[in-house]
């Protein structure tokens with residue numbers, strides 16, 4: 219049995235003990251919305267992950283083609299495609315991790331909250347099925363607005379009696395990916411070495427990168443930090459505008475989603491010290507959900523880590539984001555209970 223040592227895929231901070239594919243336990247990953255702009259490259263990246271033994275691709279249509287295509291890649295996992303409501307149960311049964319990039323993306327001029335009316339309903343119905351068919355799976359919520367869809371999922375699971383706060387994650391990894399890239403560019407450091415926590419939520423000013431904690435340290439001035447913060451907060455909009463009506467981030471999001479799902483799988487498999495930022499149920503602030511560093515383990519969230527020391531600029535940012543984040547969370551809870 220060979221044990222491989224490798225650096226974390228985040229390019230980051232810890233050398234972790236991985237598994238050679240032969241010795242890794244069987245793990246089923248389901249992707250809901252697998253035929254979409256994020257779903258397709260995410261399916262590809264998860265097919266490349268040796269920790270996955272079964273890859274289940276679900277969408278309302280188009281998944282047989284995506285699954286046939288991806289299934290020809292000579293890596294470990296067996297791939298199956300499922301299309302339409304009547305196959306959703308089969309797609310989910312036995313899943314260890316469910317990744318949800320189902321829903322509509324933004325067009326120029328839209329905020330993530332403008333997606334609420336459509337995506338809230340999609341997330342609610344998918345989570346109802348998760349509660350029924352794989353209540354113990356770790357759920358990675360990508361569908362926007364994440365600040366509301368995660369609370370919706372929590373309410374659906376509570377009603378079904380399956381809620382476990384350790385198993386529900388809003389995927390904010392793309393904010394971290396962007397913060398790392400932008401910081402490395404400004405600080406002129408090797409991007410593969412950069413660590414930056416991003417906390418708060420996943421929309422506009424609720425995205426709060428903590429550049430005061432970024433490493434490798436760099437001597438950036440206040441104005442540079444403010445510009446980096448703004449660029450990280452508006453990173454999604456930068457892509458939406460560049461795509462000019464053809465959607466939002468898909469390729470970088472698929473990368474970020476694959477990193478986060480990989481971290482979840484490593485945690486489930488007992489790899490120590492797996493830490494990623496995620497939007498989870500939290501007592502770090504007075505808000506019921508909040509993104510911060512999370513240690514992942516065999517049951518999902520092992521520990522929600524605190525914010526650490528903040529600069530005055532970050533403290534202001536934290537206070538400024540709370541009202542918006544609070545109302546997005548409440549909007550999600552209200553939707554789940556009214557519909």
Ligand code: NAI
Pocket residue numbers: 250251252253254255256257276277278279319320321322323324333337340343344359360361362363364389390391392393420465466467468471
């Ligand atoms: P897309 O429109 O290209 O793909 C969405 C897919 O979801 C489509 O294939 C569609 O058929 C499918 N879908 C719709 N209803 C469904 C249902 N009931 N069950 C299963 N599948 C269903 O959109 P794209 O670009 O892939 O974005 C997907 C979502 O991800 C959007 O809500 C977007 O805002 C969000 N997003 C989140 C990010 C994050 O950082 N968390 C970053 C970028 C996008």
